[in-house]
Every structure is written in structure tokens, then in C-alpha cells.
Amino acid sequence: MTVVPAGGSTPNGDELRRFARRSLSGRRLKLIVDDGEPVDVPPVVGEALAEVVSILGRGRPVRVMAESVELSTGEAATILGVTRPTVVKLMNDGVLPYTRPNSSRRVALHDVLAYKERRSRARREALDELTADAVDMGVYDEAIRRGRQSSDGQPAE
Numbered sequence: 001m002t003v004v005p006a007g008g009s010t011p012n013g014d015e016l017r018r019f020a021r022r023s024l025s026g027r028r029l030k031l032i033v034d035d036g037e038p039v040d041v042p043p044v045v046g047e048a049l050a051e052v053v054s055i056l057g058r059g060r061p062v063r064v065m066a067e068s069v070e071l072s073t074g075e076a077a078t079i080l081g082v083t084r085p086t087v088v089k090l091m092n093d094g095v096l097p098y099t100r101p102n103s104s105r106r107v108a109l110h111d112v113l114a115y116k117e118r119r120s121r122a123r124r125e126a127l128d129e130l131t132a133d134a135v136d137m138g139v140y141d142e143a144i145r146r147g148r149q150s151s152d153g154q155p156a157e
Contacts, residue, residue: 016057019050067113070099070106079112080119090115 029041029049041049055062076096077084090096091105096115098107134140 014057016053019053065109067108067110069109071109071112073105073107076107076112079109080116 028043029046030038031041032038052062052064071079073084073087073091077087080087087096087107088105091098091107096107097111098105100106131140
């Protein structure tokens with residue numbers, strides 16, 4: 001299921017973000033349909049709803065699907081932010097497991113999300129290492145010093 005902001009217009013983002021924050025702040029949600037009896041909303045549903053509302057509040061569409069769903073190479077490429085041939089290469093290299101129910105390849109959403117998380121973690125670790133190296137070499141402090149000098153109106157070296 002894909003949810004797109006109604007009418008192509010951006011909904012009231014502030015209102016949606018306030019709702020998202022409230023439902024995540026430990027409050028219990030109740031659902032009332034057509035003046036019926038209130039029904040408790042399980043916390044996990046409230047958190048998912050808040051996430052959907054937050055994304056919609058930024059004017060972005062949301063697609064909700066089960067993690068067990070199988071994706072085409074094109075759909076996996078969209079989620080990963082890469083090209084379809086890159087996904088095929090990841091499959092051929094054994095990085096992304098896939099099935100071939102017919103002539104097309106399919107990859108489980110949970111495998112795509114797990115790969116995306118591993119890739120993000122590796123990037124964060126590499127960035128942390130580069131930052132630590134820059135700090136050790138004094139490059140980071142030098143860059144900050146130069147930035148302060150230029151913002152003070154004094155010429156940078």
C-alpha cells in the first residue's frame with residue numbers, strides 16, 4: 001500500500017509532526033470509529049502510525065509492506081538508492097540472496113533492508129575512523145581555527 005499526500009498538496013506538516021511526537025511520547029492511543037467504543041491502539045501500531053504521519057508531514061509518500069515481501073531488482077534498487085545493474089551485481093556476487101521463480105530475480109525486502117543497514121553501519125564506522133585520524137593529525141583543529149578566523153573578519157592563512 002502506498003500513501004501519498006492527498007491532492008498532491010503538502011498536508012499541514014506542523015500538525016502531523018505534533019501528532020507524531022505525541023503518540024511517541026508514551027501516551028496510549030485510543031481509536032474511536034463513528035462514535036463507537038474506544039479501542040486501545042497497541043504501542044507498536046502507534047509508533048508505526050507516528051512514523052507514517054511524520055513522513056507524510058514532510059510531504060513524502062509512504063509505502064507500507066510486509067518485510068517478507070519479495071521485490072524486483074528495480075524495487076530493491078530504489079530502496080538502496082542504486083541502479084538496477086548494481087543490485088544484479090550484488091546478487092551475482094552473493095551479497096544479496098535472491099530467488100528466481102521465473103526468468104526474473106526476486107529479493108526479500110528483509111534482505112535488502114539488512115544490506116542497507118550493514119552498508120550504513122560500515123559507512124558510519126569509516127567516517128568515524130577518518131574523523132579520528134583527522135583529529136589525531138591536527139587537521140580537524142586547524143580547519144576549525146581557519147573557519148573561526150574567516151568568520152571573525154580576519155584573513156585566513
